[in-house]
Amino acid sequence: MIQFNHVSKRFPDGYMALSNIDLTIETGEMAFVTGHSGAGKSTLLKLIAAIERPTSGSITINGQNIAQLKPAALPLLRRKIGFVFQDHKLLFDRNVFENVLLPLQISGFDRNTAASRVRAALDKVDLLKKEKVMPVTLSGGEQQRLCIARAVVHRPTILIADEPTGNLDTVYAKDIMAMFYSFHQVGVTVLIATHDASLLEDNHHRIIALQHGKLAA
Amino acid sequence: MIKTWLGQHWFVFNLTLKRLVSEPVANLLSILVMGIAISLPAGIYTLVENLHTLSGYTQTAPQISLFMKQDSTRQDMDNIRVRLEENTRVAGYLYVPKDQALYQLQLDNGFDKAVQNLAHNPLPDAFIVDAENISTDVIEQLLTEMKTWPEIEHVQFDSAWAERLAALLDFGRIFVFILFTMLSIAIVAIMFNTIRLQILTRQKEIEVSKLIGASDSFIRRPFLYFGAIQGFAGGVTAWLIIVYVIQVLNDEIRTIAGLYALDLQLQPPDHGDIISLLFFAAWLGWLGARVSVASHLRHIELR
Ligand SMILES: Nc1ncnc2c1ncn2[C@@H]1O[C@H](COP(=O)(O)OP(=O)(O)OP(=O)(O)O)[C@@H](O)[C@H]1O
Numbered sequence: 001m002i003q004f005n006h007v008s009k010r011f012p013d014g015y016m017a018l019s020n021i022d023l024t025i026e027t028g029e030m031a032f033v034t035g036h037s038g039a040g041k042s043t044l045l046k047l048i049a050a051i052e053r054p055t056s057g058s059i060t061i062n063g064q065n066i067a068q069l070k071p072a073a074l075p076l077l078r079r080k081i082g083f084v085f086q087d088h089k090l091l092f093d094r095n096v097f098e099n100v101l102l103p104l105q106i107s108g109f110d111r112n113t114a115a116s117r118v119r120a121a122l123d124k125v126d127l128l129k130k131e132k133v134m135p136v137t138l139s140g141g142e143q144q145r146l147c148i149a150r151a152v153v154h155r156p157t158i159l160i161a162d163e164p165t166g167n168l169d170t171v172y173a174k175d176i177m178a179m180f181y182s183f184h185q186v187g188v189t190v191l192i193a194t195h196d197a198s199l200l201e202d203n204h205h206r207i208i209a210l211q212h213g214k215l216a217a
Numbered sequence: 218m219i220k221t222w223l224g225q226h227w228f229v230f231n232l233t234l235k236r237l238v239s240e241p242v243a244n245l246l247s248i249l250v251m252g253i254a255i256s257l258p259a260g261i262y263t264l265v266e267n268l269h270t271l272s273g274y275t276q277t278a279p280q281i282s283l284f285m286k287q288d289s290t291r292q293d294m295d296n297i298r299v300r301l302e303e304n305t306r307v308a309g310y311l312y313v314p315k316d317q318a319l320y321q322l323q324l325d326n327g328f329d330k331a332v333q334n335l336a337h338n339p340l341p342d343a344f345i346v347d348a349e350n351i352s353t354d355v356i357e358q359l360l361t362e363m364k365t366w367p368e369i370e371h372v373q374f375d376s377a378w379a380e381r382l383a384a385l386l387d388f389g390r391i392f393v394f395i396l397f398t399m400l401s402i403a404i405v406a407i408m409f410n411t412i413r414l415q416i417l418t419r420q421k422e423i424e425v426s427k428l429i430g431a432s433d434s435f436i437r438r439p440f441l442y443f444g445a446i447q448g449f450a451g452g453v454t455a456w457l458i459i460v461y462v463i464q465v466l467n468d469e470i471r472t473i474a475g476l477y478a479l480d481l482q483l484q485p486p487d488h489g490d491i492i493s494l495l496f497f498a499a500w501l502g503w504l505g506a507r508v509s510v511a512s513h514l515r516h517i518e519l520r
C-alpha cells in the first residue's frame with residue numbers, strides 16, 4: 001500500500017509542484033495519473049521512488065515512511081520498484097542486453113539466471129532479436145520498449161511508468177498496456193502517468209487527475 | 218552466495234580492463250608516470266640495500282682489538298676464547314700472541330733495531346674480533362660487554378669509518394623514506410584527478426544506476442578497481458625500470474671492477490620487495506580512487 005499524507009513538493013527555485021496531496025494506492029491496484037503538462041505527474045511518481053523528496057507530509061509504502069529513509073536505505077527501496085522513465089535514461093554506451101542486465105547486476109543475480117531473465121524480458125517487449133544492438137540505433141518506440149524491459153526484468157512489486165506509450169503507435173501502445181495489465185494480474189501494483197486519452201477509454205481502473213499540483217475533485 | 222559475489226567482482230574486473238584498453242594512450246601515459254614516480258624511491262632503496270650488503274662482505278669490516286693484561290695466564294686466554302665463541306654477535310676472531318705481534322712489528326715497519334734493544338716484549342697478547350654486523354648498535358653492545366671482562370686491559374675499536382658508513386646508510390634510508398612519502402602523495406593526487414575525470418564522463422551511468430537502486434559500493438567498485446589496477450600496472454612499470462637500470466649499471470660496473478679484479482654486481486630487488494612494491498602501488502591507486510570517489514560521487518544529482 002502506498003499512502004500520501006498531506007504531501008507537498010516545493011522545488012528549490014520556489015515552484016510549488018505538488019500541494020497537499022492525500023492519496024492511497026492499494027497493493028496490487030492499477031491506477032492512472034493524468035493531467036496537463038506540468039501538472040506534477042512525474043514529480044508524484046518520483047516521490048514514490050524517493051528520487052524527489054517531499055517538502056512536507058509523509059509517504060509510506062507498506063507502513064514504512066520513505067520520507068525518513070536514510071540515504072543508505074534508498075537502494076533497497078528502489079530495487080522493489082520498476083521505473084519507466086519519461087526520458088528513458090538508457091545508457092548509450094552499452095548494448096540492449098547490457099542495459100536490461102543492469103538492474104540484475106545491481107541486485108546481485110548470478111550470470112546465468114540474469115541472462116535468461118534478460119532474454120525473457122526482451123522477448124516480452126519484442127526486442128530479443130536486437131539484444132546486441134546499441135540503443136542509439138533503435139527507434140523511439142523501441143527505446144521505450146527497452147526502457148520497459150529494464151523496468152520489469154527484476155520482477156518489482158511496484159511498477160511505475162511515466163508516459164510509457166508516448167512514442168508508440170496505437171497497436172504497440174495496446175500491446176504495452178496489455179503487458180501492464182498482465183503485471184497487475186499477477187499482483188504487481190501498477191501506476192501509469194499519461195496524457196494519452198485513448199489509454200483511458202473503456203478502462204475500469206482508477207484515474208488520479210492532477211491539476212496545477214493539486215488533486216482534481 | 219560466494220559464487221555470485223565472485224562473479225560480480227570478476228565482472229567489474231573485466232569491465233575495468235576493457236575501460237583501460239579503450240583509452241590506451243592516456244592510460245599508458247598515466248601508468249608510465251606512476252611507474253617513474255615509484256621507480257625513483259624504489260630504485261634508490263635497491264641501491265642502498267646493495268650498499269648495505271656489499272659493506273657486510275668487505276674484508277675491511279670493522280674489527281675490534283682486545284688487548285689482554287700483561288700478566289695474563291693461559292687460563293685467561295681460554296676464558297676469552299670461550300666467551301667469544303659463545304657470543305652470537307661475534308662473527309669470528311683471531312688470536313695474536315704477543316711474540317707474533319712483536320715479530321710482525323719488526324717485519325712491517327722497519328722497527329727491527331728498536332725492537333732488538335728492548336729488554337722484554339712490551340706488547341700484550343691480543344684478540345682481533347669481527348663483529349657479526351656493522352650496525353652501530355651491535356658494535357656498541359659488544360664494546361660495552363667486552364669492557365667488563367676482567368682479563369682485558371683495553372678494548373680498541375676504530376669506529377670512524379664504520380660509523381660513517383652506517384650513517385650514510387641511515388641517511389640513504391631516510392632519504393628513500395621521504396621520497397617514497399612525497400611520491401606516494403603525488404600518485405594519490407594523480408589518481409584522484411584521473412578518477413574525477415572518469416566520474417564526470419560516467420555521470421549518466423552513475424545517475425541511472427542510482428535511480429534503479431545501486432548501492433554506493435556498487436557504484437564505487439569500478440572506480441576502485443580502476444585505481445588499483447592502474448596502480449598495480451604502475452608498480453610493474455617501476456619494477457621493469459629498476460631491473461633495466463640495474464642491468465645497465467652492472468655492465469658499467471663489470472668494466473670498472475674488471476680493472477681491479479673485483480667481482481661486484483648489483484642485485485635486483487628480491488621477491489619479497491617486488492611483491493611489497495606491487496601491492497603498495499596498487500594500494501596507492503586504490504586510495505587515490507577511494508578519496509576521489511568519496512568527494513565526487515556526492516555531487517551527482519538525481520533528476
Ligand atoms: N527540478 C525541478 N526544479 C524546478 N522545477 C521543476 C523541477 N522539476 C519539475 N519542475 C516543475 O514542476 C512542475 C511539474 O513538473 P512535472 O515534471 O511533474 O510535470 P508533468 O505533469 O510530468 O508534465 P509532463 O506531462 O510535461 O511530463 C513543472 O512546472 C516543472 O517545471
Ligand SMILES: [Mg+2]
Pocket residue numbers: 041042043086162
Ligand atoms: Mg512528466
